[in-house]
Amino acid sequence: MIEPKYFVQRMDGVLLLSFLASEAEVVNVKKDFGMGKPFCPGVNAHKRINYFGYVWKDIHKQAEFIIRKIKKNPRFLSDLLRMWKERVKRLRNFEERILKTSLKNISDKELVAIFQQLINLYQEEYSPALLCDPFGLHTEKIITDKLRKIVERREEPRKFAKYLEILTTPAKRSFANEEELDLLILAQKIKRNKKLASILKKDVRKAKKGLVKHPYLEKLIRKHMKKFFWIENSYAQGIKLKEGYFLKKIRRYLKESINLSKKIKELKNLSKNYRRKKKTLIKKLNLDKKFRKLLEWTEVFGYLHDARKGVMMEAHYYITLLLKEIGRRLRLTLQEMYYTDHHKIEEMLLKKKINKKLLRERIRMCTYLIWPTKYRILTGRKAEWWHKELLGERKMVIGEIKGVSASSGVTVGKAKIVKDVKDGYKIKKGDILVTGMTRPHWMPFIRKAKALVTDEGGITCHAAIVARELGIPCIIATKVATKILNDGYLVEVNTNHNRVKILKRV
Numbered sequence: 124m125i126e127p128k129y130f131v132q133r134m135d136g137v138l139l140l141s142f143l144a145s146e147a148e149v150v151n152v153k154k155d156f157g158m159g160k161p162f163c164p165g166v167n168a169h170k171r172i173n174y175f176g177y178v179w180k181d182i183h184k185q186a187e188f189i190i191r192k193i194k195k196n197p198r199f200l201s202d203l204l205r206m207w208k209e210r211v212k213r214l215r216n217f218e219e220r221i222l223k224t225s226l227k228n229i230s231d232k233e234l235v236a237i238f239q240q241l242i243n244l245y246q247e248e249y250s251p252a253l254l255c256d257p258f259g260l261h262t263e264k265i266i267t268d269k270l271r272k273i274v275e276r277r278e279e280p281r282k283f284a285k286y287l288e289i290l291t292t293p294a295k296r297s298f299a300n301e302e303e304l305d306l307l308i309l310a311q312k313i314k315r316n317k318k319l320a321s322i323l324k325k326d327v328r329k330a331k332k333g334l335v336k337h338p339y340l341e342k343l344i345r346k347h348m349k350k351f352f353w354i355e356n357s358y359a360q361g362i363k364l365k366e367g368y369f370l371k372k373i374r375r376y377l378k379e380s381i382n383l384s385k386k387i388k389e390l391k392n393l394s395k396n397y398r399r400k401k402k403t404l405i406k407k408l409n410l411d412k413k414f415r416k417l418l419e420w421t422e423v424f425g426y427l428h429d430a431r432k433g434v435m436m437e438a439h440y441y442i443t444l445l446l447k448e449i450g451r452r453l454r455l456t457l458q459e460m461y462y463t464d465h466h467k468i469e470e471m472l473l474k475k476k477i478n479k480k481l482l483r484e485r486i487r488m489c490t491y492l493i494w495p496t497k498y499r500i501l502t503g504r505k506a507e508w509w510h511k512e513l514l515g516e517r518k519m520v521i522g523e524i525k526g527v528s529a530s531s532g533v534t535v536g537k538a539k540i541v542k543d544v545k546d547g548y549k550i551k552k553g554d555i556l557v558t559g560m561t562r563p564h565w566m567p568f569i570r571k572a573k574a575l576v577t578d579e580g581g582i583t584c585h586a587a588i589v590a591r592e593l594g595i596p597c598i599i600a601t602k603v604a605t606k607i608l609n610d611g612y613l614v615e616v617n618t619n620h621n622r623v624k625i626l627k628r629v
Contacts, residue, residue, distance in 0.1 A: 127602075129164075129176045130260060131513050132579055133559030135543045136173025136358035137461035138500070139446070140439055141165055142491050143246060144358065145175060149493045151250035158188045163493045166510050167462075167485070171359045172543055176513050177256070186261030189254055193420060200423045203251050207427065210248040211434050217244050218441045226448045234452075235469045238445045242465055245438050252431035255424045259581040262421060263600075266291065266582065267527060273408055284528035284618035289404050290418055291582045292397045292591050293425035296390070298433040299566050300592050302351045304390040309343055310373040311383045316340070324377050327370050334366075344369060355564045356436035357544070361443030393592060425583035432563055432585070453477055462486050464500060522625050524601045524608075526576070528618035529587035532596030534574050535626065538612040540605055541565070555614055557604050561586040569593070574616040576604045576623050598623055 145163045153159030164176040193199045217240065226234065267287065274283045296304070314320050319337060323330035334341040344366050352364045376383065405415060446460040449472055455463075462485040463471065470476050484502040490509040492499045501509065536555040541547060547568035550556055556572035560579050566589070569575070573595055575586045580599035590597030596616045598604075604623060608614065613627035 128179065129513055130179055130182060130579065131177070132175040133542070134173055134175070134358055134562055135171055135360075135564075136167065137171055137360075138167045138485055138489055138491065139461050139463060139465055140358045140361070140442065141167060141173040141175070142493075142500075143242065143442075143465065144249060144435070145491065145493050146498070147246040147249040148253050148256075149495055151246050152253050153495055155250045156188075156192075156254070158185055159495065160185070160493075161495065164490065164509055164513065165493075166488070166490045166506065166513055168488055168510060170543060170545070173358055174510075174513050177260075182257045182260050185254075185257035189258050190262075190420075200420065203254065204423070204427065207248065207251040207431075210244070210251070214244045214248045214434070214438060217241060218438070221441050221444065226445070231452065231472045234445070234448060235472055238449065238465075238468055241438075241441060241445065245435075245442070248434060248438075249431065252427050252434075255428040255431070255583075258420070258424050259428065259583050262417060263527070263581045266417060266421065269414055273410075277408075281619045284531040284621070286404060286408070287528060287582065288531050288591055289397065289400045291421055291425070291587075292401070293429065293583065293588060294394055294398050294401075294422055295426050296394050297429045297585075297588050297592060299354070299563055299589060300390055300393065302354055304387065305347055305350070306369060306372055307376065307383055307387050307390070309340075309347055309369075310376045311387065312343065313340060313373060314377060314383065320377055323370065323374050327367055327374060330370060330374075331366060353433070353437040353440050354566070356439045357562055357564050358439075359544070361436075361439030361441070363440055397591075421583060425588070428583055429585070429588060436563065455479075455482075458486065462489070524576075524598075524604055524623040524625075526598040526601035526604070526621055526623065527582065528597070528621050529580070529582055529584070529599045530575075530590035530595060530597035531618045532574070532594075533615070533617045533619060534596050535613065535615045536573050537610075538576075538608045538614045539610055540608060541568070542605065549610065555616060557608050558586075559605055560584065561589065574598075576601060576608075576614075576616060578602055578605050 142165070145165050149160045149163045160177065160181055162178060166174045168174065221237065221241070270287055270290070271283060274280055274286060313323065316337065319330060319333055322333050334344065347369055348364065348366055355362060355364055447457055449468060450457055450460040453471060459482045462482050485500065488502065488506045488510065490501045490506040536553055538557050539549045539554045541550065541556055541558045544565060547565060550568040550571050552571045553573050554571065555574045555576060556569060557576045560577050561569060561575060563585060569589060570593065575590050575595065575597040577586050577599045578601055580586050584599060586597055586599055596618050598616055598618060598621065601623065611629040612625055615624040615626055617624065
């Protein structure tokens with residue numbers, strides 16, 4: 124099979140937030156590590172949908188560069204993690220300063236300076252974590268090919284998916300599971316207060332008022348909110364969730380009579396069980412030193428891949444906070460501010476240079492092209508050309524779709540195509556969620572699905588990690604699932620054969 128020119132990721136996204144991440148991949152990674160994407164195209168299509176484009180040849184070159192770095196310096200990965208954590212700390216310290224600043228009372232010049240410093244810290248933090256992408260995409264094929272040969276030699280082809288899942292699952296819980304575990308423990312404490320639990324089951328607003336009489340529980344709710352207020356954020360928004368949001372989640376646990384103790388125990392032991400299974404399987408398969416090292420590196424990058432998302436989602440709230448204030452002074456809506464060029468914010472605010480017509484064109488559709496020393500933002504026909512360039516595949520009629528098994532199992536259900544978060548309402552309990560790639564803020568409807576199928580992604584992508592934690596089958600990297608399947612198709616997801624089979628069309 125001929126490799127396509129681009130690897131394309133589809134996600135919810137607006138121009139400014141998407142551009143910041145792409146620019147960090149091209150500019151900051153090169154500055155920090157001497158390598159980076161020589162070119163990165165991205166398209167913001169209608170309804171806040173964004174496509175990141177990656178040239179496959181560049182991905183392989185970058186991954187080989189990273190592997191050489193690791194082999195040359197055994198401390199490279201530990202140094203990388205330390206660098207990232209130090210930068211996260213600097214970013215979060217600055218975010219705390221923003222909260223303590225009365226934004227409405229500072230000058231335009233001061234506001235611009237705060238905005239620029241936040242953007243710089245955000246992109247600096249992102250840089251070391253961005254090495255995950257080329258490494259993961261490049262090494263996925265190496266790991267799967269090596270493992271497939273081993274299971275064939277052992278005459279255990281049906282165990283391939285399960286073995287791959289065990290060997291590539293990160294040793295630490297995802298932040299989505301950390302949030303759920305934290306909330307389940309809180310739900311358990313509320314459940315013990317029968318009166319408050321009874322009120323919460325009926326009315327969230329009354330329960331919120333009732334918490335005043337229980338300062339200990341109220342304090343725990345606020346602590347949870349402060350820790351996870353950002354979990355609905357993405358490249359499309361930066362909001363702050365309130366207590367009511369989390370109380371509604373607790374209400375669902377109580378109304379559905381979930382065995383809280385059992386669920387808490389499962390989540391606490393999840394990582395420990397995977398580590399034990401991995402150690403046992405490595406010994407059983409007698410994996411050579413080279414393969415074991417590759418799995419160790421994958422585990423580090425898998426952790427970093429998930430952890431960086433939490434930092435990014437949190438930072439988008441603070442970026443949005445500043446954009447709102449800048450927009451208020453310029454009489455621009457937040458939507459319009461999301462389609463500004465962050466390099467032009469100083470000019471816009473200090474010189475009042477605003478082109479509303481251009482902003483409206485960008486909201487309809489725009490493309491950004493980024494090189495190490497320059498960039499362009501296109502609209503109109505030029506943007507549409509890039510949309511076709513990145514997504515030019517035609518819809519095909521086919522009965523079976525091949526992909527990569529990321530979480531083992533076999534199941535049958537109705538396919539539901541989710542292209543962005545607004546489509547989440549379509550997912551009912553027991554459906555098969557089919558998408559380009561899953562995102563952390565999709566968790567409320569991902570939990571309803573009995574299997575995940577994606578066009579893109581690697582063996583340590585969000586869909587793979589979440590599916591393993593939920594214990595549901597997952598097929599990734601099909602390339603064409605969202606183009607071939609329609610809502611309501613009855614499909615079989617079979618990870619033993621790395622396929623999604625159409626059983627009935629509607």
